[in-house]
Amino acid sequence: MTKQAKANMPSLDNYWMPFTANRQFKKSPRLLVSAEGMHYTADDGRQVLDGTAGLWCVNAGHGRRQITSAVERQLATLDFAPSFQMGHPVAFEFAERLAAIAPGGPEAKLDRVFYTGSGSESVDTALKIAIAYQRAIGQGTRTRVIGRERGYHGVGFGGISVGGLVNNRRVFPLLPGADHMRHTHDPARNAFSRGLPEHGADLADDLERMVALHGAETIAAVIVEPVAGSTGVLVPPKGYLERLRDIATRHGILLIFDEVITGFGRLGTPFATDYFGVIPDLVTTAKGLTNGAIPMGAVFAKRDVYDALMTGPEAAIELFHGYTYSGHPAAAAAGLATLDIYESEGLLTRGADLAQEWEDAIFTLKDAPNVIDIRTIGLVAGIELSSRPGAVGARAYDVFVDAFKKGLLIRVTGDVIALSPPLIIEREQIGEIVSVLGDAIKRAE
Numbered sequence: 069m070t071k072q073a074k075a076n077m078p079s080l081d082n083y084w085m086p087f088t089a090n091r092q093f094k095k096s097p098r099l100l101v102s103a104e105g106m107h108y109t110a111d112d113g114r115q116v117l118d119g120t121a122g123l124w125c126v127n128a129g130h131g132r133r134q135i136t137s138a139v140e141r142q143l144a145t146l147d148f149a150p151s152f153q154m155g156h157p158v159a160f161e162f163a164e165r166l167a168a169i170a171p172g173g174p175e176a177k178l179d180r181v182f183y184t185g186s187g188s189e190s191v192d193t194a195l196k197i198a199i200a201y202q203r204a205i206g207q208g209t210r211t212r213v214i215g216r217e218r219g220y221h222g223v224g225f226g227g228i229s230v231g232g233l234v235n236n237r238r239v240f241p242l243l244p245g246a247d248h249m250r251h252t253h254d255p256a257r258n259a260f261s262r263g264l265p266e267h268g269a270d271l272a273d274d275l276e277r278m279v280a281l282h283g284a285e286t287i288a289a290v291i292v293e294p295v296a297g298s299t300g301v302l303v304p305p306k307g308y309l310e311r312l313r314d315i316a317t318r319h320g321i322l323l324i325f326d327e328v329i330t331g332f333g334r335l336g337t338p339f340a341t342d343y344f345g346v347i348p349d350l351v352t353t354a355k356g357l358t359n360g361a362i363p364m365g366a367v368f369a370k371r372d373v374y375d376a377l378m379t380g381p382e383a384a385i386e387l388f389h390g391y392t393y394s395g396h397p398a399a400a401a402a403g404l405a406t407l408d409i410y411e412s413e414g415l416l417t418r419g420a421d422l423a424q425e426w427e428d429a430i431f432t433l434k435d436a437p438n439v440i441d442i443r444t445i446g447l448v449a450g451i452e453l454s455s456r457p458g459a460v461g462a463r464a465y466d467v468f469v470d471a472f473k474k475g476l477l478i479r480v481t482g483d484v485i486a487l488s489p490p491l492i493i494e495r496e497q498i499g500e501i502v503s504v505l506g507d508a509i510k511r512a513e
């Protein structure tokens with residue numbers, strides 16, 4: 069840090085940082101002060117290549133002036149409008165534009181859009197819509213929600229209840245009745261798979277087991293990330309999602325895809341729903357929705373689901389749910405500008421052009437020390453390292469700190485390194501990621 073920067077540095081005491089080892093961080097902080105394109109600038113002036121699109125969200129790269137000006141114009145015109153019993157045109161316009169690229173294309177009819185402020189809110193919203201839908205169609209006993217081990221669905225009480233990460237759950241009470249299918253990670257049979265793993269479609273039958281155990285008449289919905297991101301990039305086995313869809317349909321259970329990470333081009337298609345050709349009933353999104361510039365989430369609901377709730381007296385509120393910031397004007401304006409960029413630069417499908425090169429480049433790390441698995445899909449990669457005895461996560465954390473010092477931002481969970489660069493990445497930057505990361509892995513004994 070320069071002397072000047074140090075002098076201007078606020079105290080680190082007051083900000084209680086999320087998902088961070090606060091005391092460790094504050095002893096040796098890593099601070100980012102600006103960003104442009106594929107790079108951050110750290111507080112010591114170093115350029116840091118963004119290997120993670122911020123936190124899986126800056127899909128169009130940093131510092132997009134089009135978004136800045138749209139937000140600025142919007143704030144100067146209409147900074148805020150109440151979202152309950154009132155509306156404003158930008159929120160409607162954004163929903164119409166989102167409907168035009170909705171997951172699964174026009175036939176899927178996933179074109180009713182409920183706005184939230186984050187991925188966690190999108191998840192809790194989708195779970196509530198599912199339960200409300202079941203009640204509206206006369207299935208009021210269906211209140212149970214099913215998730216999957218190693219799922220991450222944010223941090224609301226709904227999200228942690230269906231989520232499958234023990235650290236996010238063990239301290240808190242959970243939704244009654246939530247249950248979990250097994251995860252699909254099977255390194256013994258699927259390690260270093262290129263493309264979708266061969267083994268494990270039958271794990272979708274766990275939903276049948278849930279039905280056998282609890283009764284279909286108690287289950288409202290099942291939620292999965294089509295590709296689990298935050299828990300270490302778990303790519304679904306061939307046929308798994310299709311099978312889950314069939315079982316859910318057969319038992320009247322709504323299928324929710326949590327596309328907070330996979331939405332908006334991450335896999336080389338607009339949504340994972342398009343990539344896999346499996347159509348869920350609800351899709352949760354956030355992150356790339358506004359390029360991370362303004363917080364916002366959105367749930368895409370099937371028209372049937374929406375229509376089922378549009379009953380009863382016309383003057384009655386159909387869904388007792390919403391947020392002060394649902395459809396916030398500045399967020400909707402950021403979203404519209406983001407969609408313009410995605411469309412004009414072809415970013416929602418650019419990942420498909422780069423996917424093979426990405427995979428080949430990442431797989432060159434196969435023989436690096438301690439690498440026990442590599443998983444890639446679209447512009448995502450998970451590189452799993454063996455854990456040091458008694459210190460799960462320590463090796464990957466060292467790689468993270470080392471890579472940051474050498475000018476590369478990666479993300480780690482446990483001993484998995486996750487990569488998800490902005491979709492504007494240039495080919496030579498793929499090489500740079502692999503080279504800096506490879507060296508850092510070698511140094512992390």
Ligand SMILES: Cc1ncc(COP(=O)(O)O)c(C=O)c1O
Pocket residue numbers: 186187188189191220221222223293297298326327328329354355
């Ligand atoms: C699949 C998934 N769902 C939900 C969330 C929660 O989103 P947020 O942090 O915006 O609440 C995340 C965040 O990474 C996510 O990956």
